[in-house]
Amino acid sequence: MSLITRQITAKDVSLGEFLKYLVLDLQRSANVQMPFQNEEKWHQIFFNLKSARKQKGRPAFFDKLRFDWDGPYPRCQDLSEYLQTLHLNGFVSVTNPSYDRLNVDDDVLKAEKNVRPVVTDSTLKKFFGYSTKLAVKLFK
Amino acid sequence: MSLLNNYPKLSKVTERLDAFLRNKHPDFFGKRAFHPYLPLKPRKVIHDNLWGTFDFSWAEMAVLDTPLLQRLRDIHQVGLAYQVYPSARHSRLEHSLGVLITASRVFDALAFRQRGALRDAVRVVYDLKKDGTVGDHITKLRSELRMAALLHDVGHSLHSHASERVYSKLEVLKEAAEELSDFAGKRKGSGEVISFCFALTPCLRELLDRARGKVQYNGETGATPEIIDLENVALMIIGRSAHPNLQFLGDIISSDIDADKLDYLLRDSASAGLPLRYDVDMYLYSAQFELDKMVDGEQALQKLYGAAKAKNLDREAAGERSPHDFYEGYRLCLPKRAMHVLEQIVICKMMLFSYVYHHPKVRAAEGLLERMLDAKVDELKKNKKTEWEILEWFLDATDAELISTSGKVKNSSFSEGAYRIVNRILPREVFRLSASDARGPQKSLLANFLTAIRDKQNGKKLIETFESIMGKELTMGKDFKGMGWKEALLKAGAWLDVSKAPTFEETQKVMSKTGGGREQASGMFPVHAWQHAYASYRCYVRIYAFSEYSDTVKHCAKVAMKKVIGIEDEAFYKNVERLRF
Numbered sequence: 020m021s022l023i024t025r026q027i028t029a030k031d032v033s034l035g036e037f038l039k040y041l042v043l044d045l046q047r048s049a050n051v052q053m054p055f056q057n058e059e060k061w062h063q064i065f066f067n068l069k070s071a072r073k074q075k076g077r078p079a080f081f082d083k084l085r086f087d088w089d090g091p092y093p094r095c096q097d098l099s100e101y102l103q104t105l106h107l108n109g110f111v112s113v114t115n116p117s118y119d120r121l122n123v124d125d126d127v128l129k130a131e132k133n134v135r136p137v138v139t140d141s142t143l144k145k146f147f148g149y150s151t152k153l154a155v156k157l158f159k
Numbered sequence: 160m161s162l163l164n165n166y167p168k169l170s171k172v173t174e175r176l177d178a179f180l181r182n183k184h185p186d187f188f189g190k191r192a193f194h195p196y197l198p199l200k201p202r203k204v205i206h207d208n209l210w211g212t213f214d215f216s217w218a219e220m221a222v223l224d225t226p227l228l229q230r231l232r233d234i235h236q237v238g239l240a241y242q243v244y245p246s247a248r249h250s251r252l253e254h255s256l257g258v259l260i261t262a263s264r265v266f267d268a269l270a271f272r273q274r275g276a277l278r279d280a281v282r283v284v285y286d287l288k289k290d291g292t293v294g295d296h297i298t299k300l301r302s303e304l305r306m307a308a309l310l311h312d313v314g315h316s317l318h319s320h321a322s323e324r325v326y327s328k329l330e331v332l333k334e335a336a337e338e339l340s341d342f343a344g345k346r347k348g349s350g351e352v353i354s355f356c357f358a359l360t361p362c363l364r365e366l367l368d369r370a371r372g373k374v375q376y377n378g379e380t381g382a383t384p385e386i387i388d389l390e391n392v393a394l395m396i397i398g399r400s401a402h403p404n405l406q407f408l409g410d411i412i413s414s415d416i417d418a419d420k421l422d423y424l425l426r427d428s429a430s431a432g433l434p435l436r437y438d439v440d441m442y443l444y445s446a447q448f449e450l451d452k453m454v455d456g457e458q459a460l461q462k463l464y465g466a467a468k469a470k471n472l473d474r475e476a477a478g479e480r481s482p483h484d485f486y487e488g489y490r491l492c493l494p495k496r497a498m499h500v501l502e503q504i505v506i507c508k509m510m511l512f513s514y515v516y517h518h519p520k521v522r523a524a525e526g527l528l529e530r531m532l533d534a535k536v537d538e539l540k541k542n543k544k545t546e547w548e549i550l551e552w553f554l555d556a557t558d559a560e561l562i563s564t565s566g567k568v569k570n571s572s573f574s575e576g577a578y579r580i581v582n583r584i585l586p587r588e589v590f591r592l593s594a595s596d597a598r599g600p601q602k603s604l605l606a607n608f609l610t611a612i613r614d615k616q617n618g619k620k621l622i623e624t625f626e627s628i629m630g631k632e633l634t635m636g637k638d639f640k641g642m643g644w645k646e647a648l649l650k651a652g653a654w655l656d657v658s659k660a661p662t663f664e665e666t667q668k669v670m671s672k673t674g675g676g677r678e679q680a681s682g683m684f685p686v687h688a689w690q691h692a693y694a695s696y697r698c699y700v701r702i703y704a705f706s707e708y709s710d711t712v713k714h715c716a717k718v719a720m721k722k723v724i725g726i727e728d729e730a731f732y733k734n735v736e737r738l739r740f
Contacts, residue, residue, distance in 0.1 A: 021604055021725030022624065023611045035614030056681055058667070066456070080616060088344035088459045089398075091452040093483065096346050097615055100662060106687070107660050107694035108609035109594035109602060118687040130603035133725070 024133065028140040032078045035101050036136045042111060043135055044151050046123040051158045055106070055113045055121040058099055059092050060157050066093045068150055076142030110134075162390045162466050163359065168338040172331065172352060177360040179551050180227065187225045188362035195221050198375045207253065209426050210260045216302065218387055219259070219309055221370035227313060227357070231255060233557035237427050238318040239524035240515050242583055244431035247515070251315050255308070257422035262308040262411050265418055265491075266301055268443040269407070276448070280404040280489055283471050299385050300408060306387055307358070307395035307412045311419065314353025316553040317560050321525040323350050325532040326553045331546045342466075343397045344459030351397055351413075353554070358393040394467065401467040403460075403488030407448035410491035415665035416446075416504070417491075424507045431515050437503035445497035448489040456483035495670040495678060502684050505663050509689060512661045513697045523585045523703055526656050528561070530649060531576035538571070572649050579652075579705075586652035586703035588737040589713045590720070595695040596735050601726050608724045609700060612657050625655050625723045629702075632715035638708070652705035653712045660690065660698040 027036055045051055054060055068074075069081045086093035102121075105111045110127055114120045127134060138144050163170045180188040187194045199217040206212050215223065222228060231252035240247040270277055281287070281296050316322040326332060327349035339347040339355060347355075357363065367387060373380060391401055398413030400406050411418055421439065428435035455461055455474070461484075464472055477484050493501055515521060539549050564574050565581035579585065597605040612618045612625075630644025630653075639647040648654060666681035681687065704712030717732055726732075 021607065022723045023607050023621065033614050033616035035610065035617065039610070056687065057679060085340060085346055086457070087346060088455050088457065089453060092454060093456050103662065104610050104613045107594065107691060109606040110610050113687065116685070124602070124606065126599055126602040127606055130600045133603045134607040
């Protein structure tokens with residue numbers, strides 16, 4: 020068993036772990052197409068999550084998540100880089116040749132228990148539910 | 160420094176840099192400074208091997224002739240790449256001059272083609288009713304743009320980015336970088352903090368004032384040429400400007416299609432001997448400034464323009480056109496007809512990463528230097544040096560530090576490392592990993608590892624866990640007995656090297672089509688496919704070791720990989736092991 024996948028709480032979950040958990044949830048529990056080439060909706064979701072300060076279980080990293088105000092929509096460089104990282108390192112695959120959608124890689128999905136962070140914090144679990152709902156709404 | 164009134168960390172860095180320059184170079188920046196000593200010609204010519212012959216103004220020459228810029232002569236633009244490409248010895252000074260030339264050419268091209276729009280934009284910014292002084296303002300903006308280009312890399316230290324990665328860990332700079340990011344409304348790094356704050360130092364202002372009094376026009380000294388506003392210069396260095404109408408000036412200095420990139424792509428490849436090109440003439444022929452939205456949901460831009468005392472601002476409230484408040488500003492962009500230029504830029508950048516910046520020997524040399532500098536910082540801290548003093552050490556250091564230390568007695572990890580680098584006795588790869596190395600259940604474990612070590616928040620901790628396991632294994636061997644794990648790793652030249660794939664944010668841009676409408680550049684050519692191929696076949700996670708310890712490190716690294724990644728299959732390790740023959 021690897022040392023990487025760990026128990027996460029709202030206090031210590033990182034953006035990377037949050038994103039991995041979210042794409043696994045979106046793939047598993049909701050019939051939704053996750054965009055890849057045009058990242059605007061991803062940034063919109065994360066900006067909305069950052070703004071949802073009163074939502075219980077909102078992870079602490081959102082307080083420090085920085086958005087660039089340099090274009091037609093708020094853009095988080097860290098989010099963009101990590102989405103690319105998931106693609107470039109085989110965690111997600113994208114539809115060819117259009118590159119417009121991403122899916123969790125088949126091999127990763129089959130061995131999901133190896134890679135899914137373990138949520139022990141019930142408020143964080145609820146926040147994931149809230150995030151998934153928001154993503155489904157925006158991606159549709 | 161009214162610009163920094165509400166930014167204490169940036170103000171502090173500026174004050175410290177000012178004091179540093181005054182103490183270090185009193186003849187140029189101190190109380191009794193007398194340089195520039197002789198009268199100055201209004202313009203001087205410099206020849207550049209890439210761009211040809213260009214002239215430089217008295218102000219540019221006055222700044223260029225200070226030790227602040229002259230030290231860049233002794234800092235290699237591409238760090239230790241000359242260990243692999245012997246001719247890649249061009250300096251940060253050459254690059255800074257090149258960026259000045261390129262920025263100037265881009266500005267001139269825009270001013271030529273969009274003269275009317277530029278005059279209208281300037282009239283709004285400076286609240287000018289008549290046309291009379293518009294031309295003077297445009298000339299002044301051009302001078303400020305050129306000065307920003309000249310100063311944009313002034314904070315670099317020995318071997319460029321290798322040392323930047325080390326001094327960026329200093330708390331004073333990390334905090335200032337956060338503040339600068341708040342100020343700019345976009346993420347900024349420590350290198351930009353230094354260049355931005357240098358531009359705002361009062362001693363630089365004084366130098367320019369002194370120089371202005373020395374300029375000779377037609378044999379007469381003391382005529383008053385244009386005054387450069389260093390606050391505008393500082394804003395352009397961080398990719399901003401004092402008004403949304405002038406945002407394209409910030410874009411010329413720091414954006415995805417900036418003059419910095421236009422210069423380094425050609426200069427780095429030409430110096431390395433790689434025949435990579437893009438169509439610079441088409442770039443200059445097509446580049447334009449166009450109105451575009453800049454949303455401002457957290458009021459970052461409102462504060463910025465407030466600090467810059469911008470007039471005639473038109474902030475549109477959130478509504479139908481955008482869910483956030485926004486400004487419309489002139490942005491530098493390339494139209495769709497110049498798509499092939501963008502494509503060439505992306506290919507050039509990818510090739511440079513592949514052949515130069517991510518070359519295994521270049522990574523080995525720079526990784527070793529980083530570890531030596533980390534150890535140097537620890538040593539300075541042990542000797543009760545403050546972070547400011549450590550930063551000053553970096554601001555003083557050039558590449559000569561390595562060469563001068565390499566000849567001395569090998570009594571520290573720095574001098575031993577310097578000896579190895581200078582004589583090219585570098586670590587070699589013992590393992591290298593990429594996403595394409597695993598299939599089936601192993602793939603999920605490897606993908607999880609490769610993504611987790613690149614997680615900004617937890618990645619460093621995971622790398623440290625990995626290295627500590629490897630180092631503790633090492634200390635069990637006879638060559639490393641009694642050492643701590645970090646010391647053992649340093650002796651063995653062993654570390655986990657995590658390179659970052661290049662990003663191509665320029666392809667997130669939309670390009671305007673002739674006749675109207677816009678399209679995202681990444682939809683026009685297969686950049687994601689190229690990136691994926693690059694990550695699979697070029698962008699590796701590597702484990703290094705000195706040749707004499709490679710077998711020992713191989714064993715220890717395998718123990719660490721099994722524990723951290725969780726893959727047990729020996730066939731996988733055979734596949735990712737690097738063999739000499």
